[in-house]
Amino acid sequence: MNAPLLQVENLVREYTMPRERLLEPPHKVHALNGVSFVIEAGRSMGIVGESGSGKSTLARLVMALDQPTSGSVKLLGRDLHALPREQLRQARRDIQMVFQDPYGSLDPRQTIERIVTEPLAAQGDTARAEQHRRAADAVTSVGLRANDLRKYPHEFSGGQRQRIAIARALITRPRLIVADEPVSALDVSVQAQVLNLMQDLQAEFGITYMLISHDLAVVRHLCDDVAVLWQGRIVEQGPPERLFSAAEHPYTRALLEAVPKAEPARRKARPSGLPHGTGR
Amino acid sequence: MSAIPVATPPLLHGPGFWKRALGHRSFVIGAVLSLLLALTALLSLLWTPYSPYEVVMAAKMLPPDSHHWLGTDPYGRDVASLILVGARASIAVGVIAVSIGLLIGTAFGLLAAARRGWVEEAIMRVADFGFAFPAILSAIMLTAVFGAGMVNAIIAIGIYNIPTFARITRASANAVWSREFVLAARACGKGPLSITMEHVLPNIASVLIVQATIRFAIAILAEAALSYLGLGTQPPQPSWGRMLSEAQTLLFQAPLLAVFPGAAIALAVLGLNLLGDGLRDIFDPRLARKR
Amino acid sequence: MPLLEVSNLHVRLHTHRGPAYAVRDVSFTLERGETLGLVGESGCGKSITVMALMGLLPESAQVTGSIRFDGQELTAKSDPQMCEIRGNRIGMIFQEPMTALNPVHSIGRQVAEPLRLHRGLSASAARKEAISLLDRVGIPQAARRIDAYPHQFSGGQRQRVTIAMALACGPDLLIADEPTTALDVTIQQQILELISDLVAERGMALMLISHDLGVIAQNVARMLVMYGGSVVESGPTEAVFAHRMHPYTLGLFAARPGLLSQKGRKLATIAGSVPELVDLPAGCPFAGRCRFTIPECHVTVPPPHQVEPGHHVRCIRLEAVAAEKAAPTPTLPREGREEEAA
Numbered sequence: 074m075n076a077p078l079l080q081v082e083n084l085v086r087e088y089t090m091p092r093e094r095l096l097e098p099p100h101k102v103h104a105l106n107g108v109s110f111v112i113e114a115g116r117s118m119g120i121v122g123e124s125g126s127g128k129s130t131l132a133r134l135v136m137a138l139d140q141p142t143s144g145s146v147k148l149l150g151r152d153l154h155a156l157p158r159e160q161l162r163q164a165r166r167d168i169q170m171v172f173q174d175p176y177g178s179l180d181p182r183q184t185i186e187r188i189v190t191e192p193l194a195a196q197g198d199t200a201r202a203e204q205h206r207r208a209a210d211a212v213t214s215v216g217l218r219a220n221d222l223r224k225y226p227h228e229f230s231g232g233q234r235q236r237i238a239i240a241r242a243l244i245t246r247p248r249l250i251v252a253d254e255p256v257s258a259l260d261v262s263v264q265a266q267v268l269n270l271m272q273d274l275q276a277e278f279g280i281t282y283m284l285i286s287h288d289l290a291v292v293r294h295l296c297d298d299v300a301v302l303w304q305g306r307i308v309e310q311g312p313p314e315r316l317f318s319a320a321e322h323p324y325t326r327a328l329l330e331a332v333p334k335a336e337p338a339r340r341k342a343r344p345s346g347l348p349h350g351t352g353r
Numbered sequence: 354m355s356a357i358p359v360a361t362p363p364l365l366h367g368p369g370f371w372k373r374a375l376g377h378r379s380f381v382i383g384a385v386l387s388l389l390l391a392l393t394a395l396l397s398l399l400w401t402p403y404s405p406y407e408v409v410m411a412a413k414m415l416p417p418d419s420h421h422w423l424g425t426d427p428y429g430r431d432v433a434s435l436i437l438v439g440a441r442a443s444i445a446v447g448v449i450a451v452s453i454g455l456l457i458g459t460a461f462g463l464l465a466a467a468r469r470g471w472v473e474e475a476i477m478r479v480a481d482f483g484f485a486f487p488a489i490l491s492a493i494m495l496t497a498v499f500g501a502g503m504v505n506a507i508i509a510i511g512i513y514n515i516p517t518f519a520r521i522t523r524a525s526a527n528a529v530w531s532r533e534f535v536l537a538a539r540a541c542g543k544g545p546l547s548i549t550m551e552h553v554l555p556n557i558a559s560v561l562i563v564q565a566t567i568r569f570a571i572a573i574l575a576e577a578a579l580s581y582l583g584l585g586t587q588p589p590q591p592s593w594g595r596m597l598s599e600a601q602t603l604l605f606q607a608p609l610l611a612v613f614p615g616a617a618i619a620l621a622v623l624g625l626n627l628l629g630d631g632l633r634d635i636f637d638p639r640l641a642r643k644r
Numbered sequence: 645m646p647l648l649e650v651s652n653l654h655v656r657l658h659t660h661r662g663p664a665y666a667v668r669d670v671s672f673t674l675e676r677g678e679t680l681g682l683v684g685e686s687g688c689g690k691s692i693t694v695m696a697l698m699g700l701l702p703e704s705a706q707v708t709g710s711i712r713f714d715g716q717e718l719t720a721k722s723d724p725q726m727c728e729i730r731g732n733r734i735g736m737i738f739q740e741p742m743t744a745l746n747p748v749h750s751i752g753r754q755v756a757e758p759l760r761l762h763r764g765l766s767a768s769a770a771r772k773e774a775i776s777l778l779d780r781v782g783i784p785q786a787a788r789r790i791d792a793y794p795h796q797f798s799g800g801q802r803q804r805v806t807i808a809m810a811l812a813c814g815p816d817l818l819i820a821d822e823p824t825t826a827l828d829v830t831i832q833q834q835i836l837e838l839i840s841d842l843v844a845e846r847g848m849a850l851m852l853i854s855h856d857l858g859v860i861a862q863n864v865a866r867m868l869v870m871y872g873g874s875v876v877e878s879g880p881t882e883a884v885f886a887h888r889m890h891p892y893t894l895g896l897f898a899a900r901p902g903l904l905s906q907k908g909r910k911l912a913t914i915a916g917s918v919p920e921l922v923d924l925p926a927g928c929p930f931a932g933r934c935r936f937t938i939p940e941c942h943v944t945v946p947p948p949h950q951v952e953p954g955h956h957v958r959c960i961r962l963e964a965v966a967a968e969k970a971a972p973t974p975t976l977p978r979e980g981r982e983e984e985a986a
Contacts, residue, residue, distance in 0.1 A: 123828035124799070136540050162542035170540045177533035182555040188534075192541040230917055231686075241537070260685035260918065261855060265899035265911035272910065287829060290901040294911070331833040333858030335900065337882040373660070 076150030078249055078281055079112040079135070079168075084144035086130050104130040106305035107144070112298075114248065117275065117282040119292030119313070121328070122302035128285045131302065132253045135283065136170050137161060148249070166196055169242040173254035175234035179226040185212070186222035189241045196245065211240040214277070215270060232263035236270065243274065251283045256291055268294050289317065289332060301325050373635050380631025386624020387566075394440040403431035405438045405591050414607055423613050426596070427603065432610065436617050439591040442503060443621060446576040446585075447569040449507045454514020455565055461515070462522025463553065466530055467545040476519060483516035489578055496584040506585040510575045514568050521564055525557040559636040563629050570625035577618050593618050647816055647849050648674040648697075649712040655689075655696050655873075657921070658704035664921035666692045668873040668929075668945065670709075676816065679843065679850040681864035681881065683857065683896075687918045689873040690853050694819055698736060699726035714816065732762040735810030735848075737839075739822040741802035745794040751778070751805045752790035758812040777808040781838060800831035804838065811842060818843060819851045824859065836863055857900060861885060866954075869893050872929025873921065874945060879955030889957040891934045891965060928958070936961040936968075 086105040093100065105127045112118045122128040133139040135146050137153040145152045148168055156164060169192060172178035179188050189211055190204045199207070209219040215236040226234055235255060242250050255271070256264040272295060274280055286292050292299055293313050300310040301324065309322040320326045374380050402422070409429035417424045423432035461480075465473040492509035499505050529535060529552065538548050579585030580594030588595070593614040600611035655667035667689045674680050682690040695701050697711055699718065711718040714733070718726070730736070738744045745754060755777055756770035765773065771790070778786035781804040783797075794802055803823060810818060820839060824832035840863055843850045852864050860867055860881065867884055869877040869892065877890040888894050898912035916933040925931065931941035940960060948956040959965070 123830065138536065138539055165540070165542040170537065172533050172537060174533055178537050180534040180538075180552050180556070183551075191538060191543070195538075195541040195543050195547075232917060238537075261857075261896060262685060262899045262914045263917065265901070265913045268901060269910050269913060288901075294901050327830055331830045333833070333836070333856065333862045335857045335861050335885070335897070337861045337885050 076147070077111045078114040078149065079283065080145075080147040080150075081111070081131075081135065082109050082145050082147070084108045084131070084134055084146065085142045086127075086134060086139070087142040103305050105134070105141075108302070108305070108307055109144075110300050110307060110310065112249070112281060112283060114281055115279070116297040117284060117295055119296035119299040120283065120285045120302055121287065121289060121292055121299060122285070123287050123328075125304065126302040127305040128302050129253065132170070132251055132283075132285055135251055136168065137165075162195065165192070166245045167248045169245060169247040169250050171235075171238050171242050171250060171252040171255045174258055175231045175238060176258075178238050179234055181226050183225075184222065185224055185226070185237055188226070189222070189237065189244055192241060192245045207244055208240075211244045212237070214243065214274065215240045230263075231259055232267060235259060235263075235267050239267075239270065239274070243278065243280075246278065247280065249281050249283060251285070253285045254287070255284070257286065257288065264291070271295055289328065293317065301328070370635065374631070377631050377635055379627045380635060383624050383627030383629070383631050386620055387628050390440060390444065390621045390624060393437055394444045397434075397437035397441055401431075401434040401437050403434045405430055405434040406589050414603075416607075417609065424607075424609055426599065426610055432596075432613055435591045435596060436593070436613055439593045439596065439614065439617070440621075442580075442586045442590060442592045443573045443576055443618075446503065446507050446510060447572040450510035450572045450575075451514060451565050451568050453508070453511030454518045454568060455561065458515040458518025459522045459561060462519040463526055463549050465519070465523045466526030466553070467549050473523070477523065480516035480519045483513070484520075486513075488513045489575060492575060492579055493582065493584060496579060501584045501587055503586045503590065506576055506579045509579075510572050513575075514572070517568065518561070518564065521560060522557065525560045526553050529553045529556045559632070563633045563636065566625050566629035566632065570622045570629070573618065573621050573625070645715060646673040647676045647678075647714060649710070650693075650697070651710040651712075653693065653696060653707070653709035653711065655692055655701065656706040656708075657692070657702075659922055661922045665924060666873050666921050667696065670870075670873075670875050672868060672875065672878065674817070674849050674851065676849055677843075677847045678866065679852065679864040681860040681867040682851065682853040682870060683855065683860050683867055684870035685855055685896075685918055687872075687921060688870040689921070690870050691821055693870075694736075694821055694851065694853060697819070698730055698734065699723065700730075728762070731758040731810075731815075732813045733815050734817045734819065735813075735815035737803070737806050737810050737818070737820040737823045739825050741799055741806055741826065744806050745802055747794055750791045750793055751783075751797070755805065755808045755812060758809060762813045773812070774808070777812055778805070780842075781805070781808045781811075782834075783808075798831075799827050800835060803827060803831075803835055807835075807838065807842070811846070814846065815848060817849045817851065819853075821853045822855070823852075825854070825856070832859075839863070857897065869896070872919065872924050874929055874958060875948075876930065876959070877955075877957045878948075879952070883952060883955045887951070887955070889951055889955075889962060889965060890930075890959050891936055891961070892930045894965070894969075928960075934961075936964045 084105050085103070085107055088102045088104060090100040090102060108127070108131060110118065120128055120131065130139070134141050137146070140154060146154060148164060151164060153161060153164060186205065186208050189208045193199050193204050193207060208222055212221055213219060217233065217236060217240070226237070229237065252271070256267050259267060268291065271282070275282065275295070282295055284292055284295055296313060298311070299313045299316050300307045301316070301322065303324045309316065309320065309325045316325065317329060320329055407430065412421070412425050412429040413427055415421055415425040421431050421433065423436065425431055426435065461476050465476040491513060492506065495509040495512070496502070496505045535548055535552055538552055576585050576592070577594030577597070580592040581598045583595070583598070585594060586592035596614035597611055600607070600614070604611055650673070651671050653667055653670040654665065657664045657666045670693055672680070682693065684690045692701070696707050697718065699721065701707065707719055709719070713729070718729070745751070752771060752774050755774040756767070759765045759770040759773055760767070775786050775790055778790060783789060783801060783804055794805070797805065818839070823839065824835050827835060836859065839850070842848070850864070852860070854860055864881055866879065867881045868875045869884070869890065871892045877884060877893050884893065888897055892914070895912070895914035899914060901911055914933055919925070919929070925942060927942040927944055928946055931937045934941070938961065946958040946960045948958050949962065950956050951962065
């Protein structure tokens with residue numbers, strides 16, 4: 074029986090805040106409070122959460138960029154946080170990440186070729202000529218051209234930079250791509266292009282996504298399973314069709330309710346004025 | 354998604370850099386003056402009107418004329434030649450002292466930013482300790498203890514540059530470490546050394562260049578001060594600072610003997626400062642936009 | 645007399661690559677108490693239009709055309725004169741609550757600032773007024789928290805504080821530039837409701853700028869769609885949503901992923917990308933990207949054409965667009981299907 078692609082078990086991450094009083098123990102913040110889920114190969118998972126839910130912490134722990142306080146992250150059966158450094162580096166071949174900010178996630182001083190080949194160069198086992206060829210393949214897969222490899226990030230728009238970031242994530246042919254709010258910083262029409270691209274790549278290269286987003290509609294487009302994260306815990310999990318039509322947890326319902334519908338509203342019947350002094 | 358188009362950060366090799374540089378008044382004036390300084394020193398290696406070492410008592414204290422363009426000093430030496438050769442001392446001290454500070458200080462700063470924790474604290478506290486000593490007094494103390502001379506002056510000034518570069522490097526490097534492309538590099542499995550060399554250093558290069566030009570100017574002043582006190586470049590090697598000191602007693606009889614070396618120091622320092630300011634403006638895209 | 649009357653507004657910006665015509669021939673009116681939305685993606689000129697209204701453009705920008713606010717011509721005013729209007733007659737809320745507040749001043753001081761500046765209130769009178777404003781915008785325990793600093797509040801609360809600041813002097817016009825984009829969606833709803841209630845309560849006019857069609861749909865009665873510095877479509881929100889006429893508007897609606905879209909179904913995209921403001925071609929800014937482009941489109945900017953009372957579209961290909969909508973081809977998803985089923 075094959076191990077699942079990603080298995081997260083009881084992941085906890087605590088931060089100790091600086092002491093506020095000399096004689097009291099310092100305050101602890103639980104960014105993640107026992108999160109567990111499984112991602113099977115071929116079934117992309119969407120993690121929905123707002124700020125403070127712990128989703129960024131989750132992404133960092135899954136990518137082994139941070140150590141959990143307790144719990145485990147197993148990629149293809151191997152606990153990433155228990156691996157020695159060299160083996161962890163090799164394991165990274167199978168898991169890559171796409172970040173939210175297309176303007177910050179590319180080094181402005183490097184050419185596109187260097188940026189895109191970085192994960193491959195870090196593995197250390199590919200010759201330069203081969204790296205160049207793979208880079209050309211990767212950028213053409215995302216809809217750019219091979220001679221874009223010589224250019225610098227500032228010569229591209231936000232949507233194009235995000236494509237470059239996706240090309241970088243593809244170059245080692247990973248099994249799993251963790252995408253942290255990959256389209257949030259993009260305009261609507263550009264979002265659509267990048268989402269379509271991500272769909273195509275899923276089909277063409279057999280990639281599974283762990284997509285983190287606050288936008289339910291985006292998650293709907295790419296994911297087979299959805300987990301809703303709130304204050305460090307998963308409050309609801311399941312296939313999107315069920316979740317979005319018959320959500321059980323009140324937070325999920327509030328989230329669905331809050332999305333402004335693109336229908337011109339008649340003035341809704343609301344209690345006159347917000348109750349004073351209750352703002353969050 | 355900014356409303357008003359923001360200028361892209363000019364890379365040294367980008368097409369925008371030279372256009373902006375040549376349009377920036379401070380940069381141009383500073384570059385010209387600094388280039389003049391360098392050329393003066395270079396020229397002195399090939400040719401000087403007269404030998405700066407030759408003492409000709411018959412020609413002492415002459416005013417500027419067609420033979421001696423800037424006159425002669427109390428020993429009959431041609432002032433123009435002295436100024437030309439004196440530039441060598443200033444530049445040598447500037448280049449080597451700043452290089453010492455740059456190489457050692459930057460290395461410590463990068464180490465501090467990469468390791469954080471107690472390593473960073475230790476390095477920064479040592480730097481604070483270094484800052485606690487007033488610069489010129491420390492240089493004086495060092496040369497007084499270990500002996501006067503250009504080499505010791507260079508070492509003393511260089512040591513003083515180390516904490517400055519360490520602090521500046523650490524601050525800029527920390528800002529780069531927190532950027533997302535560094536996180537992306539870590540996510541690939543890159544270690545701190547590769548990240549420092551490949552990502553951090555190129556992104557702080559502009560800060561270091563600006564700082565180096567400014568410290569160069571300070572080094573020239575420091576060398577002049579030490580030479581003035583007799584602790585820096587020793588005779589017979591010409592030095593602008595020592596020329597000032599020698600001109601001191603004759604200030605009312607031959608004021609030009611003080612004016613020329615003084616002006617040379619002032620122009621060199623001014624040029625480098627303007628160059629540094631200009632570079633800082635050109636490298637910072639936000640400052641470059643007209644308000 | 646309308647409260648705000650903008651006629652033939654042009655804004656030329658100075659960029660390092662040459663002049664950029666960021667706003668081209670924009671005209672609209674706003675009556676007292678009316679709500680108006682400005683929709684568009686980045687680079688369309690919506691924020692610059694608003695900056696021009698407030699006189700907050702950089703000095704190198706050139707503004708031509710007329711902006712009449714309550715009968716006064718704003719483009720003719722000097723900066724000190726505009727200072728009297730900003731924060732006093734026109735209030736503005738910005739996108740980033742994190743940076744809109746000064747981190748070293750207490751929120752009470754910042755809310756009181758417009759009161760002391762424009763209404764000349766004493767410190768204690770301003771403080772009392774600030775407490776009542778903070779309470780109205782929903783800051784819990786306003787009297788106790790008035791001396792707290794911005795970092796002690798959440799993003800949503802900070803935005804409420806900036807709303808209080810904008811409202812302090814009872815402006816006639818409130819401009820909200822992407823007020824909820826940086827906030828979580830659950831907070832977004834609360835903030836938008838707060839703004840709507842305050843606007844209705846105080847009879848202010850509202851200009852709401854957003855890239856989110858849902859936000860526009862729920863909060864404004866009239867809307868302008870901007871692309872490449874021009875208003876390509878304008879009219880009552882209901883009319884524009886029901887009868888999207890401009891090809892760009894169509895594309896914008898079609899490209900939104902909806903909650904009911906199926907996984908695996910492709911989103912209709914607009915080919916190409918938004919051109920930089922310096923690179924805008926002559927003629928219609930959408931020509932080239934537009935499916936219906938013909939050579940005439942590249943020649944001049946189309947004049948506004950009225951398709952129904954109050955609903956104007958700048959396009960010369962409206963018959964072709966209407967024809968395609970009547971008989972949908974497989975490439976064009978039936979617009980409105982998601983919303984109908986909702």
